[in-house]
Amino acid sequence: xxxxxxxxxxxxxxxxxxxxxxxxxxxxxxxxxxxxxxxxxxxxxxxxxxxxxxxxxxxxxxxxxxxxxxxxxxxxxxxxxxxxxxxxxxxxxxxxxxxxxxxxxxxxxxxxxxxxxxxxxxxxxxxxxxxxxxxxxxxxxxxxxxxxxxxxxxxxxxxxxxxxxxxxxxxxxxxxxxxxxxxxxxxxxxxxxxxxxxxxxxxxxxxxxxxxxxxxxxxxxxxxxxxxxxxxxxxxxxxxxxxxxxxxxxxxxxxxxxxxxxxxxxxxxxxxxxxxxxxxxxxxxxxxxxxxxxxxxxxxxxxxxxxxxxxxxxxxxxxxxxxxxxxxxxxxxxxxxxxxxxxxxxxxxxxxxxxxxxxxxxxxxxxxxxxxxxxxxxxxxxxxxxxxxxxx
Amino acid sequence: xxxxxxxxxxxxxxxxxxxxxxxxxxxxxxxxxxxxxxxxxxxxxxxxxxxxxxxxxxxxxxxxxxxxxxxxxxxxxxxxxxxxxxxxxxxxxxxxxxxxxxxxxxxxxxxxxxxxxxxxxxxxxxxxxxxxxxxxxxxxxxxxxxxxxxxxxxxxxxxxxxxxxxxxxxxxxxxxxxxxx
Numbered sequence: 213x214x215x216x217x218x219x220x221x222x223x224x225x226x227x228x229x230x231x232x233x234x235x236x237x238x239x240x241x242x243x244x245x246x247x248x249x250x251x252x253x254x255x256x257x258x259x260x261x262x263x264x265x266x267x268x269x270x271x272x273x274x275x276x277x278x279x280x281x282x283x284x285x286x287x288x289x290x291x292x293x294x295x296x297x298x299x300x301x302x303x304x305x306x307x308x309x310x311x312x313x314x315x316x317x318x319x320x321x322x323x324x325x326x327x328x329x330x331x332x333x334x335x336x337x338x339x340x341x342x343x344x345x346x347x348x349x350x351x352x353x354x355x356x357x358x359x360x361x362x363x364x365x366x367x368x369x370x371x372x373x374x375x376x377x378x379x380x381x382x383x384x385x386x387x388x389x390x391x392x393x394x395x396x397x398x399x400x401x402x403x404x405x406x407x408x409x410x411x412x413x414x415x416x417x418x419x420x421x422x423x424x425x426x427x428x429x430x431x432x433x434x435x436x437x438x439x440x441x442x443x444x445x446x447x448x449x450x451x452x453x454x455x456x457x458x459x460x461x462x463x464x465x466x467x468x469x470x471x472x473x474x475x476x477x478x479x480x481x482x483x484x485x486x487x488x489x490x491x492x493x494x495x496x497x498x499x500x501x502x503x504x505x506x507x508x509x510x511x512x513x514x515x516x517x518x519x520x521x522x523x524x525x526x527x528x529x530x531x532x533x534x535x536x537x538x539x540x541x542x543x544x545x546x547x548x549x550x551x552x553x554x555x556x557x558x559x560x561x562x563x564x565x566x567x568x569x570x571x572x573x574x575x576x577x578x579x580x581x582x583x584x585x586x587x588x589x590x591x592x593x594x595x596x597x598x599x600x601x602x603x604x
Numbered sequence: 605x606x607x608x609x610x611x612x613x614x615x616x617x618x619x620x621x622x623x624x625x626x627x628x629x630x631x632x633x634x635x636x637x638x639x640x641x642x643x644x645x646x647x648x649x650x651x652x653x654x655x656x657x658x659x660x661x662x663x664x665x666x667x668x669x670x671x672x673x674x675x676x677x678x679x680x681x682x683x684x685x686x687x688x689x690x691x692x693x694x695x696x697x698x699x700x701x702x703x704x705x706x707x708x709x710x711x712x713x714x715x716x717x718x719x720x721x722x723x724x725x726x727x728x729x730x731x732x733x734x735x736x737x738x739x740x741x742x743x744x745x746x747x748x749x750x751x752x753x754x755x756x757x758x759x760x761x762x763x764x765x766x767x768x769x770x771x772x773x774x775x776x777x778x779x780x781x782x783x784x785x
Contacts, residue, residue, distance in 0.1 A: 218626055218630030389662070390636065
């Protein structure tokens with residue numbers, strides 16, 4: 213039976229990862245994900261989980277060890293943040309190319325420099341096109357749920373891809389709150405042991421991670437892209453089954469008060485619920501605000517996005533990373549690209565918020581909504597704004 | 605919703621306090637958040653930590669700016685840090701001190717309700733160390749009156765194991781001895 217618990221979200225992430233019975237965990241702790249591998253190491257050391265825990269000397273080794281273990285058929289979990297993810301960088305795109313269903317919890321943290329340990333999405337945005345499925349949790353409950361879902365999605369033979377479960381650093385990782393934790397029996401039932409499609413084994417020789425000559429590289433990339441696009445069907449199936457089993461609904465894009473909304477805001481991650489309070493307050497003033505939260509970022513939910521913004525006059529896309537020197541911040545760039553071919557589409561405003569742990573309050577969301585209300589008549593000066601920059 | 609800000613010094617257990625308080629509230633079916641002031645902590649430096657308590661799911665995840673209650677674990681902070689910053693006029697300032705409420709009001713310039721308890725003396729006596737987090741939790745539970753003292757028992761036992769008993773005694777003493785002016 214699922215149980216309501218109070219726990220720090222990072223610890224809960226570790227507990228639920230353990231319930232998924234990983235065979236191998238290789239990780240190198242880095243703020244703010246530290247408590248996830250730390251607690252898993254404890255769980256393994258105390259004998260609660262039969263698992264090979266590899267306390268490697270770097271993130272590069274962590275993901276390399278994960279790749280090897282996954283290739284021989286193990287269920288594999290790891291976690292990192294920020295520079296740790298970049299240090300894994302060489303291996304990150306190899307994992308999906310080898311079709312290895314590793315699950316990684318990414319405690320989102322700003323990239324240095326300047327050195328910053330706080331939350332934004334510049335880490336995940338740096339690897340967004342490397343072939344991993346990308347989920348974003350808005351709270352502790354979604355973090356728990358998505359870790360279990362991630363194994364089921366990734367290990368499905370129609371998918372066989374790694375999954376990044378994003379949870380905002382500090383804003384989620386370090387918060388103690390109440391969550392419903394499934395028990396071992398429930399997780400076992402939902403998530404049977406991994407049945408690998410192919411494994412590296414001396415008795416049954418296959419090659420993984422081979423050289424891709426110009427004659428085959430294009431086709432390999434096409435196959436990888438198709439695999440990621442096709443994974444959406446399985447993601448939706450798994451989410452349906454989750455809802456049926458646990459009663460909690462998951463959608464690629466969750467909407468809040470968007471029916472008849474005049475100005476809609478899109479968030480990604482844990483700012484969703486804070487923005488929802490702003491939407492409630494605006495409704496009291498007669499301002500028809502609506503809110504969307506993107507839970508699935510890769511594969512990009514283009515059709516759901518088109519449907520979700522239908523009828524809105526203005527769309528505010530919030531981003532948690534700067535695409536330095538680019539045309540637009542990363543989430544908005546894709547939103548615009550998806551909506552470009554729509555005969556009728558909202559005016560789009562791009563607000564970059566919450567960089568490197570800068571707090572974004574309910575009032576800030578209200579200001580963004582009000583300012584954006586005229587965006588269809590008065591074109592903003594620039595394609596994006598970095599919100600709340602102090603000028604003195 | 606009740607928002608609480610804790611002031612302490614790194615190493616005094618402010619983060620443990622917010623954890624225990626959140627767990628006590630969750631234990632009795634309420635919803636809660638407990639979180640540190642996000643960042644690198646240094647032993648001895650002023651730190652803050654925060655709680656939110658409500659009867660339903662808490663949506664807000666930005667910082668706490670206008671707390672209903674401020675808890676000060678270390679008396680030396682009240683002249684050093686503006687502990688009453690943003691504290692609601694109808695809120696409560698709860699300080700670990702042997703000073704009178706009047707003296708605390710003079711130092712902090714807070715004109716609202718002030719509660720005091722000599723948690724350091726209690727902690728020395730009951731725990732043998734001047735760490736006042738569980739002691740001040742007892743005082744907070746009394747001053748707030750929304751979460752039962754009993755509900756903190758499980759979380760304290762889980763956190764402190766064989767030394768939980770001493771902490772529970774200190775917590776109960778502060779619960780009984782805190783003065784609300």
